[in-house]
Amino acid sequence: MTTTAERSISSNTVQDRVIDAVDTSTSSNSVLSIKNLSVTYGTGTSAVAAVKDVSFDIAPGERVALVGESGSGKSTLAMTIAGLIGASSGASVVSDTLEFEGVPQQPSTRRSVPSRTDGIAMVFQDAMTALDPVWTIGGQFSHVLAGAGVTGRRARADVTAHWLDKVGLHDVGRVMRSRPYELSGGMRQRVMTALALCGSPRLLIADEPTSALDASLARGTMELLQDLTREEGTALLVVSHDIKLCLEFSDTMLVMYRGELVEQKPATTIVSGATHPYTKGLLGCVPTLANRSASRLPVLGDFVTN
Ligand SMILES: Nc1ncnc2c1ncn2[C@@H]1O[C@H](COP(=O)(O)OP(=O)(O)OP(=O)(O)O)[C@@H](O)[C@H]1O
Numbered sequence: 001m002t003t004t005a006e007r008s009i010s011s012n013t014v015q016d017r018v019i020d021a022v023d024t025s026t027s028s029n030s031v032l033s034i035k036n037l038s039v040t041y042g043t044g045t046s047a048v049a050a051v052k053d054v055s056f057d058i059a060p061g062e063r064v065a066l067v068g069e070s071g072s073g074k075s076t077l078a079m080t081i082a083g084l085i086g087a088s089s090g091a092s093v094v095s096d097t098l099e100f101e102g103v104p105q106q107p108s109t110r111r112s113v114p115s116r117t118d119g120i121a122m123v124f125q126d127a128m129t130a131l132d133p134v135w136t137i138g139g140q141f142s143h144v145l146a147g148a149g150v151t152g153r154r155a156r157a158d159v160t161a162h163w164l165d166k167v168g169l170h171d172v173g174r175v176m177r178s179r180p181y182e183l184s185g186g187m188r189q190r191v192m193t194a195l196a197l198c199g200s201p202r203l204l205i206a207d208e209p210t211s212a213l214d215a216s217l218a219r220g221t222m223e224l225l226q227d228l229t230r231e232e233g234t235a236l237l238v239v240s241h242d243i244k245l246c247l248e249f250s251d252t253m254l255v256m257y258r259g260e261l262v263e264q265k266p267a268t269t270i271v272s273g274a275t276h277p278y279t280k281g282l283l284g285c286v287p288t289l290a291n292r293s294a295s296r297l298p299v300l301g302d303f304v305t306n
């Protein structure tokens, strides 16, 4: 049976978009189960089929990396899972199965606030625009924690301090009093990670959490995500362009190409077992010591034709 799930999002602020966690019982073995999910923006001749018939599962605690070229539909897929893409963003969402912890995701009936999927949290692609520019970081935490059921200013301040410290922002008081523009890009990324994790989600979706960071900070962020999700037993879906980092920090690799999921393999076998030309291209373009003497490094065009 085909179900159509349409969800609403009406705000760009993190307070309205971070999705918190409450207990949800389930009999499913997968934390996330998707079968034949398609997302189309617009209608008629201007329609864009951003996600086409995508199917995959995520087990509790599994770390999954989603890679693919710009415009291949990664963010659309990630935000659809989080319940943030739907009719009010001009998209139609169709799937045979779209379940979180065995519970079918229902279309939101509220237009004024985005739908919330309890237990899923998201780190958005652009930490600067995802954080509310006029609220202090402490205020943004307070709002999210109130939504997660943490009552009392003192309790919320304690939880905030705990998570800021955990992501390596040890000058907790200053960070809490700061507005996003008073922090560096790397600090904002960490704030986003802490905000997403403070509600103890069972699935964390991180959309390009390292794109604004230099190589060492990017590695540090991936290590942090790995450590924190391992500690909490949280499943992780990381969207990234950095296939090398993903191979190192993920259990499973998903490769998207023009809206389709063209490869789905364990990180340990994808290098030798890639079947799709785009995956082979992605892997073939990673500079290695072995090709240091080559007069020309491989490019994607050597593997895929338009
Ligand atoms: N709100 C929207 N309305 C119409 N089309 C959209 C919208 N958001 C995304 N798209 C289109 O959907 C396709 C997939 O976009 P998406 O943002 O999911 O790609 P992506 O893989 O995340 O890319 P990037 O790596 O650059 O972030 C693109 O063709 C894009 O133009």
Ligand SMILES: [Mg+2]
Pocket: 074, 075, 076, 125, 207
């Ligand atoms: Mg994106």
